[in-house]
Protein backbone atom coordinates (compact mmCIF):
# COMPACT_ATOMS: atom_id res chain seq x y z
CA UNK A 1 0.00 0.00 0.00
CA UNK A 2 1.40 3.42 -0.90
CA UNK A 3 1.90 6.12 1.69
CA UNK A 4 -0.87 8.08 0.07
CA UNK A 5 -3.47 5.33 0.23
CA UNK A 6 -2.50 4.57 3.83
CA UNK A 7 -2.95 8.22 4.65
CA UNK A 8 -6.36 8.26 2.92
CA UNK A 9 -7.58 5.17 4.76
CA UNK A 10 -6.62 6.67 8.08
CA UNK A 11 -8.27 9.93 7.15
CA UNK A 12 -11.49 8.14 6.13
CA UNK A 13 -11.61 6.18 9.36
CA UNK A 14 -11.10 9.31 11.42
CA UNK A 15 -13.79 11.14 9.48
CA UNK A 16 -16.27 8.29 9.96
CA UNK A 17 -15.53 8.09 13.66
CA UNK A 18 -15.99 11.83 14.03
CA UNK A 19 -19.28 11.66 12.12
CA UNK A 20 -20.46 8.89 14.42
CA UNK A 21 -19.54 10.92 17.49
CA UNK A 22 -21.30 13.96 16.08
CA UNK A 23 -24.48 12.04 15.34
CA UNK A 24 -24.65 10.88 18.95
CA UNK A 25 -24.26 14.46 20.20
CA UNK A 26 -27.05 16.93 20.89
CA UNK A 27 -25.14 19.62 19.00
CA UNK A 28 -22.03 19.46 16.82
CA UNK A 29 -20.92 22.66 15.14
CA UNK A 30 -17.75 22.98 13.09
CA UNK A 31 -16.25 26.16 11.73
CA UNK A 32 -19.57 27.99 11.49
CA UNK A 33 -19.78 31.38 9.79
CA UNK A 34 -22.73 33.69 9.31
CA UNK A 35 -22.56 37.03 7.54
CA UNK A 36 -25.78 39.10 7.45
CA UNK A 37 -26.82 40.84 4.21
CA UNK A 38 -25.41 44.16 5.46
CA UNK A 39 -21.97 42.56 5.84
CA UNK A 40 -22.09 42.07 9.66
CA UNK A 41 -20.04 38.97 10.45
CA UNK A 42 -22.11 37.76 13.42
CA UNK A 43 -20.57 34.26 13.63
CA UNK A 44 -16.92 33.75 12.71
CA UNK A 45 -15.54 30.21 12.73
CA UNK A 46 -17.48 28.95 15.74
CA UNK A 47 -17.12 25.32 16.86
CA UNK A 48 -19.16 23.69 19.59
CA UNK A 49 -19.97 20.18 20.86
CA UNK A 50 -22.76 19.48 23.33
CA UNK A 51 -23.44 15.99 24.64
CA UNK A 52 -26.97 14.67 25.08
CA UNK A 53 -28.38 15.37 28.53
CA UNK A 54 -26.07 18.32 29.23
CA UNK A 55 -27.27 21.55 30.81
CA UNK A 56 -25.25 23.86 28.59
CA UNK A 57 -24.82 27.61 29.04
CA UNK A 58 -23.94 29.97 26.20
CA UNK A 59 -22.66 33.28 27.48
CA UNK A 60 -21.27 36.39 25.91
CA UNK A 61 -21.58 40.16 25.81
CA UNK A 62 -24.39 41.88 23.87
CA UNK A 63 -23.97 41.45 20.14
CA UNK A 64 -21.51 38.55 20.49
CA UNK A 65 -23.58 36.27 18.23
CA UNK A 66 -25.59 34.12 20.68
CA UNK A 67 -29.05 34.56 19.18
CA UNK A 68 -27.70 34.25 15.65
CA UNK A 69 -26.09 30.91 16.59
CA UNK A 70 -29.30 29.64 18.21
CA UNK A 71 -31.31 30.63 15.16
CA UNK A 72 -28.95 28.62 12.94
CA UNK A 73 -29.22 25.60 15.26
CA UNK A 74 -33.01 25.93 15.25
CA UNK A 75 -32.99 26.10 11.39
CA UNK A 76 -34.37 29.66 11.36
CA UNK A 77 -31.25 31.03 9.64
CA UNK A 78 -29.04 29.41 7.01
CA UNK A 79 -25.32 29.52 7.76
CA UNK A 80 -22.94 31.14 5.30
CA UNK A 81 -20.58 28.19 5.79
CA UNK A 82 -19.76 25.40 8.23
CA UNK A 83 -21.30 22.11 9.35
CA UNK A 84 -24.02 21.82 11.97
CA UNK A 85 -25.81 18.74 13.29
CA UNK A 86 -28.53 18.83 15.92
CA UNK A 87 -29.58 15.56 17.53
CA UNK A 88 -27.73 13.81 14.71
CA UNK A 89 -29.59 15.65 11.93
CA UNK A 90 -27.92 18.00 9.47
CA UNK A 91 -29.50 21.48 9.72
CA UNK A 92 -28.98 22.09 6.00
CA UNK A 93 -30.35 18.76 4.72
CA UNK A 94 -32.72 17.52 7.44
CA UNK A 95 -34.49 20.65 8.55
CA UNK A 96 -37.84 18.99 9.38
CA UNK A 97 -36.20 16.29 11.48
CA UNK A 98 -34.19 18.94 13.36
CA UNK A 99 -37.35 20.96 14.03
CA UNK A 100 -39.21 17.93 15.33
CA UNK A 101 -36.44 17.16 17.80
CA UNK A 102 -36.03 20.62 19.36
CA UNK A 103 -38.01 23.20 21.31
CA UNK A 104 -37.21 26.92 21.14
CA UNK A 105 -38.17 29.48 23.75
CA UNK A 106 -37.28 32.82 22.15
CA UNK A 107 -36.46 36.01 24.06
CA UNK A 108 -39.83 37.54 23.18
CA UNK A 109 -42.93 35.86 24.57
CA UNK A 110 -45.02 33.75 22.22
CA UNK A 111 -47.95 33.42 24.64
CA UNK A 112 -51.31 34.52 23.23
CA UNK A 113 -52.78 36.63 26.02
CA UNK A 114 -56.36 36.16 24.86
CA UNK A 115 -56.09 32.40 25.24
CA UNK A 116 -56.00 30.47 28.51
CA UNK A 117 -52.92 28.50 29.58
CA UNK A 118 -54.57 25.28 28.39
CA UNK A 119 -55.57 26.82 25.04
CA UNK A 120 -52.04 28.13 24.49
CA UNK A 121 -50.66 24.64 25.05
CA UNK A 122 -53.32 23.09 22.82
CA UNK A 123 -52.36 25.51 20.06
CA UNK A 124 -48.68 24.57 20.48
CA UNK A 125 -49.58 20.86 20.31
CA UNK A 126 -51.22 21.51 16.93
CA UNK A 127 -48.23 23.52 15.69
CA UNK A 128 -45.75 20.81 16.71
CA UNK A 129 -47.93 17.97 15.42
CA UNK A 130 -48.48 16.19 18.74
CA UNK A 131 -50.86 13.26 17.99
CA UNK A 132 -54.43 14.24 18.92
CA UNK A 133 -54.93 11.31 21.26
CA UNK A 134 -51.88 12.34 23.32
CA UNK A 135 -52.67 16.03 23.66
CA UNK A 136 -54.89 16.15 26.77
CA UNK A 137 -52.51 14.02 28.82
CA UNK A 138 -49.44 15.96 27.69
CA UNK A 139 -51.11 19.31 28.46
CA UNK A 140 -52.21 18.15 31.93
CA UNK A 141 -48.70 16.87 32.65
CA UNK A 142 -47.07 20.16 31.60
CA UNK A 143 -49.56 22.33 33.52
CA UNK A 144 -48.72 20.32 36.62
CA UNK A 145 -44.97 20.60 36.00
CA UNK A 146 -45.05 24.40 35.66
CA UNK A 147 -47.50 24.87 38.54
CA UNK A 148 -50.24 26.37 36.41
CA UNK A 149 -52.79 23.56 36.79
CA UNK A 150 -54.91 25.70 39.14
CA UNK A 151 -55.15 28.53 36.62
CA UNK A 152 -55.26 26.37 33.50
CA UNK A 153 -58.49 27.96 32.28
CA UNK A 154 -57.63 31.57 33.08
CA UNK A 155 -56.70 33.88 30.17
CA UNK A 156 -52.93 34.46 30.06
CA UNK A 157 -53.54 38.25 30.11
CA UNK A 158 -54.13 37.87 33.86
CA UNK A 159 -50.80 36.10 34.46
CA UNK A 160 -47.69 37.64 36.03
CA UNK A 161 -44.45 37.87 34.03
CA UNK A 162 -43.14 34.72 35.71
CA UNK A 163 -46.29 32.73 34.93
CA UNK A 164 -46.14 33.80 31.28
CA UNK A 165 -42.49 32.74 31.05
CA UNK A 166 -43.34 29.33 32.54
CA UNK A 167 -46.13 28.95 30.00
CA UNK A 168 -43.71 30.03 27.25
CA UNK A 169 -41.25 27.35 28.28
CA UNK A 170 -44.03 24.73 28.37
CA UNK A 171 -45.16 25.59 24.83
CA UNK A 172 -41.60 24.82 23.66
CA UNK A 173 -41.87 21.39 25.26
CA UNK A 174 -45.27 20.02 24.21
CA UNK A 175 -43.70 17.56 21.74
CA UNK A 176 -41.21 16.35 24.35
CA UNK A 177 -38.14 17.49 22.39
CA UNK A 178 -34.70 16.00 23.01
CA UNK A 179 -33.16 19.47 23.14
CA UNK A 180 -34.59 22.82 24.16
CA UNK A 181 -33.14 26.28 23.48
CA UNK A 182 -33.88 28.82 26.19
CA UNK A 183 -32.86 32.30 25.02
CA UNK A 184 -32.62 34.56 28.11
CA UNK A 185 -35.66 32.89 29.69
CA UNK A 186 -35.60 34.78 32.99
CA UNK A 187 -34.84 38.33 31.84
CA UNK A 188 -36.99 40.83 33.73
CA UNK A 189 -38.26 38.39 36.34
CA UNK A 190 -37.98 38.96 40.07
CA UNK A 191 -35.70 36.56 42.01
CA UNK A 192 -38.62 34.46 43.30
CA UNK A 193 -40.09 33.93 39.83
CA UNK A 194 -36.60 33.22 38.52
CA UNK A 195 -36.02 30.59 41.17
CA UNK A 196 -39.25 28.82 40.26
CA UNK A 197 -38.19 28.70 36.62
CA UNK A 198 -34.76 27.39 37.60
CA UNK A 199 -36.42 24.59 39.48
CA UNK A 200 -38.54 23.82 36.47
CA UNK A 201 -35.58 23.79 34.04
CA UNK A 202 -33.69 21.53 36.41
CA UNK A 203 -36.59 19.10 36.45
CA UNK A 204 -36.77 19.03 32.64
CA UNK A 205 -33.04 18.36 32.48
CA UNK A 206 -33.28 15.66 35.17
CA UNK A 207 -35.91 13.99 32.99
CA UNK A 208 -33.29 13.75 30.19
CA UNK A 209 -33.84 16.84 28.03
CA UNK A 210 -30.66 18.59 26.86
CA UNK A 211 -30.79 22.29 27.67
CA UNK A 212 -29.09 25.08 25.75
CA UNK A 213 -29.41 28.24 27.81
CA UNK A 214 -28.37 31.82 27.23
CA UNK A 215 -28.63 34.24 30.10
CA UNK A 216 -27.40 37.64 31.24
CA UNK A 217 -27.44 36.46 34.84
CA UNK A 218 -24.14 34.85 35.64
CA UNK A 219 -25.37 33.42 38.92
CA UNK A 220 -28.04 31.65 36.87
CA UNK A 221 -25.40 30.04 34.63
CA UNK A 222 -23.37 29.16 37.70
CA UNK A 223 -26.32 27.56 39.49
CA UNK A 224 -27.71 25.57 36.57
CA UNK A 225 -25.10 24.74 33.94
CA UNK A 226 -22.81 21.70 33.76
CA UNK A 227 -20.73 23.45 31.16
CA UNK A 228 -20.39 26.89 29.62
CA UNK A 229 -19.01 28.30 26.41
CA UNK A 230 -18.28 31.98 26.14
CA UNK A 231 -18.64 33.67 22.77
CA UNK A 232 -17.01 36.96 21.83
CA UNK A 233 -17.10 38.54 18.37
CA UNK A 234 -18.68 35.45 16.85
CA UNK A 235 -16.33 32.76 18.12
CA UNK A 236 -15.75 30.77 21.29
CA UNK A 237 -13.10 32.19 23.61
CA UNK A 238 -13.59 29.97 26.66
CA UNK A 239 -15.20 26.65 27.46
CA UNK A 240 -15.49 24.60 30.65
CA UNK A 241 -17.54 23.98 33.76
CA UNK A 242 -18.33 27.12 35.79
CA UNK A 243 -15.76 25.94 38.32
CA UNK A 244 -13.03 25.42 35.71
CA UNK A 245 -13.62 28.81 34.14
CA UNK A 246 -13.40 30.53 37.49
CA UNK A 247 -10.16 28.76 38.28
CA UNK A 248 -8.73 29.64 34.88
CA UNK A 249 -9.45 33.33 35.16
CA UNK A 250 -8.16 34.29 38.50
CA UNK A 251 -8.03 31.18 40.56
CA UNK A 252 -9.04 31.99 44.07
CA UNK A 253 -8.08 34.49 46.70
CA UNK A 254 -6.36 33.41 49.89
CA UNK A 255 -7.27 35.84 52.63
CA UNK A 256 -5.04 35.91 55.71
CA UNK A 257 -5.64 38.00 58.81
CA UNK A 258 -2.29 38.73 60.48
CA UNK A 259 -1.81 39.60 64.14
CA UNK A 260 -1.37 43.36 64.55
CA UNK A 261 1.77 45.29 63.68
CA UNK A 262 2.36 46.63 60.20
CA UNK A 263 5.92 45.29 60.13
CA UNK A 264 4.52 41.79 60.69
CA UNK A 265 2.05 42.25 57.84
CA UNK A 266 4.91 43.46 55.61
CA UNK A 267 6.98 40.42 56.54
CA UNK A 268 4.03 38.09 55.81
CA UNK A 269 3.59 39.79 52.48
CA UNK A 270 7.26 39.38 51.62
CA UNK A 271 7.26 35.67 52.56
CA UNK A 272 4.17 35.10 50.42
CA UNK A 273 5.83 36.85 47.46
CA UNK A 274 9.23 35.24 47.80
CA UNK A 275 8.09 31.71 48.52
CA UNK A 276 7.97 29.36 45.57
CA UNK A 277 4.48 28.28 46.58
CA UNK A 278 2.64 30.38 44.03
CA UNK A 279 2.94 30.89 40.30
CA UNK A 280 4.68 34.00 38.92
CA UNK A 281 1.44 35.84 38.06
CA UNK A 282 -0.10 35.39 41.52
CA UNK A 283 -0.81 38.77 43.11
CA UNK A 284 -0.18 39.70 46.75
CA UNK A 285 -1.89 42.75 48.24
CA UNK A 286 -2.34 44.09 51.76
CA UNK A 287 -5.04 46.19 53.34
CA UNK A 288 -4.59 46.91 57.05
CA UNK A 289 -3.94 43.58 58.68
CA UNK A 290 -5.16 41.50 55.76
CA UNK A 291 -2.99 39.87 53.12
CA UNK A 292 -4.79 38.77 49.95
CA UNK A 293 -3.12 36.40 47.50
CA UNK A 294 -4.89 35.76 44.21
CA UNK A 295 -3.62 32.49 42.81
CA UNK A 296 -4.65 29.37 40.95
CA UNK A 297 -3.07 27.30 43.73
CA UNK A 298 -4.87 28.63 46.81
CA UNK A 299 -6.22 25.28 47.94
CA UNK A 300 -3.06 23.24 47.36
CA UNK A 301 -0.63 25.74 48.82
CA UNK A 302 -2.63 27.63 51.47
CA UNK A 303 -1.71 25.34 54.35
CA UNK A 304 1.98 25.28 53.31
CA UNK A 305 2.03 29.07 53.46
CA UNK A 306 0.51 28.93 56.94
CA UNK A 307 3.37 26.66 58.05
CA UNK A 308 5.98 29.02 56.55
CA UNK A 309 4.45 31.99 58.34
CA UNK A 310 4.32 30.10 61.61
CA UNK A 311 8.01 29.18 61.24
CA UNK A 312 8.73 32.90 60.97
CA UNK A 313 6.79 33.57 64.19
CA UNK A 314 3.91 35.25 62.39
CA UNK A 315 0.52 34.59 63.95
CA UNK A 316 -2.34 34.16 61.50
CA UNK A 317 -5.65 34.91 63.20
CA UNK A 318 -7.92 34.32 60.23
CA UNK A 319 -7.76 32.25 57.02
CA UNK A 320 -10.26 32.07 54.20
CA UNK A 321 -10.42 31.11 50.53
CA UNK A 322 -12.71 33.26 48.39
CA UNK A 323 -13.90 31.85 45.09
CA UNK A 324 -13.68 33.85 41.90
CA UNK A 325 -17.15 34.59 40.58
CA UNK A 326 -18.38 34.18 37.02
CA UNK A 327 -18.51 37.99 36.94
CA UNK A 328 -14.70 37.93 37.12
CA UNK A 329 -14.66 35.46 34.22
CA UNK A 330 -16.91 37.72 32.25
CA UNK A 331 -14.83 40.81 32.92
CA UNK A 332 -11.70 38.99 31.78
CA UNK A 333 -13.47 37.92 28.60
CA UNK A 334 -14.91 41.34 27.88
CA UNK A 335 -11.32 42.57 27.98
CA UNK A 336 -10.53 42.57 24.27
CA UNK A 337 -6.82 42.36 24.97
CA UNK A 338 -7.26 38.82 26.29
CA UNK A 339 -7.07 36.68 23.17
CA UNK A 340 -8.49 33.52 24.66
CA UNK A 341 -8.65 32.08 28.13
CA UNK A 342 -5.94 29.55 28.80
CA UNK A 343 -7.33 26.03 28.58
CA UNK A 344 -9.11 26.93 25.45
CA UNK A 345 -12.24 26.40 23.55
CA UNK A 346 -14.27 23.67 21.93
Ligand SMILES: Nc1ncnc2c1ncn2[C@@H]1O[C@H](COP(=O)(O)OP(=O)(O)OP(=O)(O)O)[C@@H](O)[C@H]1O
Nearest residue numbers: 036038040042060061062063064065066067068069
Ligand atom coordinates in the same frame (compact mmCIF):
# COMPACT_ATOMS: atom_id res chain seq x y z
N1 LIG B 1 -30.75 40.78 11.01
C1 LIG B 1 -29.55 41.30 11.23
N2 LIG B 1 -28.91 42.01 10.27
C2 LIG B 1 -27.68 42.54 10.47
N3 LIG B 1 -26.99 42.40 11.62
C3 LIG B 1 -27.58 41.71 12.61
C4 LIG B 1 -28.87 41.13 12.47
N4 LIG B 1 -29.19 40.49 13.65
C5 LIG B 1 -28.12 40.67 14.46
N5 LIG B 1 -27.16 41.39 13.84
C6 LIG B 1 -25.84 41.77 14.37
O1 LIG B 1 -25.09 40.57 14.52
C7 LIG B 1 -24.29 40.61 15.71
C8 LIG B 1 -24.67 39.44 16.63
O2 LIG B 1 -26.01 39.65 17.08
P1 LIG B 1 -26.77 38.60 18.02
O3 LIG B 1 -28.17 39.10 18.20
O4 LIG B 1 -26.60 37.22 17.49
O5 LIG B 1 -25.94 38.75 19.37
P2 LIG B 1 -26.32 38.30 20.84
O6 LIG B 1 -25.06 37.77 21.41
O7 LIG B 1 -27.51 37.42 20.83
O8 LIG B 1 -26.66 39.69 21.51
P3 LIG B 1 -27.75 40.04 22.68
O9 LIG B 1 -27.15 39.54 23.95
O10 LIG B 1 -27.76 41.55 22.62
O11 LIG B 1 -29.05 39.41 22.32
C9 LIG B 1 -24.53 41.99 16.30
O12 LIG B 1 -23.53 42.84 15.84
C10 LIG B 1 -25.88 42.39 15.76
O13 LIG B 1 -26.00 43.78 15.69
